[in-house]
Amino acid sequence: MKKIIVTTKREEAPNILQVLGKVFFYQEDLENLTRFTIIVPDNELDGIISNLQQSLKFMDKKTLVEVYSPDFVIYPVEDEKKNHDTGEKKKSERSPIEKLLESAGTYEQLDLNLLILAAIAAIVALIGLFLNNIGIIIGSMLLSPLLGPIYAFALNTAVGRGRVVLLSFRTLLVLVGGIIVFSLVATWILSLFIPLPLTPEILSRMVSNPIYVVMAVILGFATIVALSQGIPEGIAGVAVAAALLPPAVVTGIAPVIYSQGTLGALILTLQNVFGLMAGSVAGVIALQIGPRSYGEKRNARTIIIRIAWLLAVMVLLLFFLSLLPTSL
Template identity: 25%
Template sequence: MSYRMLELIAPPDTAKEARKIVEDQNVLGVWTDTLEDGCSILRVLVDVNRIEALSDTLTEKFSHVDGFRIMLFEVQATLPQPQESEEESDDQEEEASEKKSAGRISREELYTDVSGGGELNIVYIGLVLLSTLVAGVGLVRGDVAVIIGAMVIAPLLGPNVAMALSVTLGDLDLGWKALKTNAIGLGVSLALAIVMGVIMNVDLESQQIINKTNVNIGDITIALAAGSAGVLAYTRGVPAAIVGVMVAVALLPPLVNVGLLLGAGHTGLAVGSIILTITNLICINLAGIVTFLVQGIQPRSWWEVEKAKKATRTAIGIWVALLVILAIIIWYWNLSLNPL
């Protein structure tokens, strides 16, 4: 069982009122203390499945109060082990909220993790360059182990998950930031791969290179699974690098393959890798949005929910339409390569 410690800082009267609200909830422990500046701190030990509903309730009630702040901390362990209350809640909305958030971290924790992974900085660019170098060498050598090593770095997971979350929450600022980070990362990787294609001897007998030029419906399935797995890694609090390998399978090798083939002058073969890369980008983002929706990720206030729903419907419609178009292109592409 996972727990969170919620700390609420507010004036004494507000903290006292908040404690009354918290004690009516199904929490595992409540403590109050006074700070040196005259404010009070309310500490609440709560199951991770209930933290989002509780923080939403407190924020909606007291966010206008000067000095109000909520902080969330992951609890690694607590002794003695908390005893779960067997009392059933009569609040249907609370029960529905807990059911939606079951098995995942809170919206606020998720947003902090995802937005951090979508930041454009020197570390991100460095990881993109390093993963491209390793993947390029692995593809040219036909060495699967080296290619897997490049995928472990997995720098492209963060911005793609951030793009999906921005649509689900209707957060335009996060969306533009993630889109810029993703575009620059893809561009830097492609540019370096083209240079490697010019310098290195790209052997077309390498099975790894040829495999990345063949596109079929199975690749769509892999990319959809990769996008869903990447999102689940974030919502469950699993280290992103673990599942990031699966997203890298769908993104990094095909993209690097495009650059290698273009740099070596094999434009015709590069078309297949371009189609595969675009298809994987669409599938990862589509699966990410759907997975966020299934897990009940949505904004706190009702007017933001309506805006997010509109953005989500639009994005899903665009991604599905593009996926259908690419599926048709893939079918014709394979037909032209293997005529009856």
């Protein structure tokens, strides 16, 4: 359940009443203001907020709308309604778009903390790959910050924020590129002092295959669905890191110890990058995540179409590149 508090001038109260319809609310008259407290199920929040936003365009700009999540609500009317509608298909409850955008906001800009976290994840993965230790490789995935920029990219595409989409994409490319460069430098330094083995874990990530593109698209789609349902980012992020982090590290390792595998590792990395992006955008479209006003929806539709075409071209290009033989 969600609690919405609307505070407006007293003369604007009739406009709010028209929006509320049959939802449960109570009205409180203050000195020169009227306050509405509204209780709605989570799956009706978007509809109420959308109607309020449409009304606010023609009302006083000082009207305040607040949304809260109560710890618990005892509301017998809603319980009776649920029992009455047990034969109907229940709608899955999703977080409102504002909450999703807020959670992705930290990944729109590149900062030093993200770079440090990516470097630490890369060095842990590097050790695991050279030791052929899958446990250490999985541990590195828990540290990887690669999910955030993909999540921000998809959500901002859905709401039509073109500039932020580019910023999220830049953050992702810098993080992946930084992991590759860091792994290259670390491998070169290590090679000066100790012989570095070409382990099965490294070799397995020097071979690209069309199936990896399909897997990345499905994984990107599933990740967006999971995050929209409130599954913690740390859990969903492991799946993304599993697809992106080891191939990116191997792309840095290959030029130093086995240059013939560099192209295959790079293609595999790019397959996962663009496949995850394509799947995540497909996810927000399928879940109908987007802005509420008509103007914003029209702008978002234009951005989504352009991004979808670009991603489709890249995914198809990488799909056919993976069919070409690479030397091992």
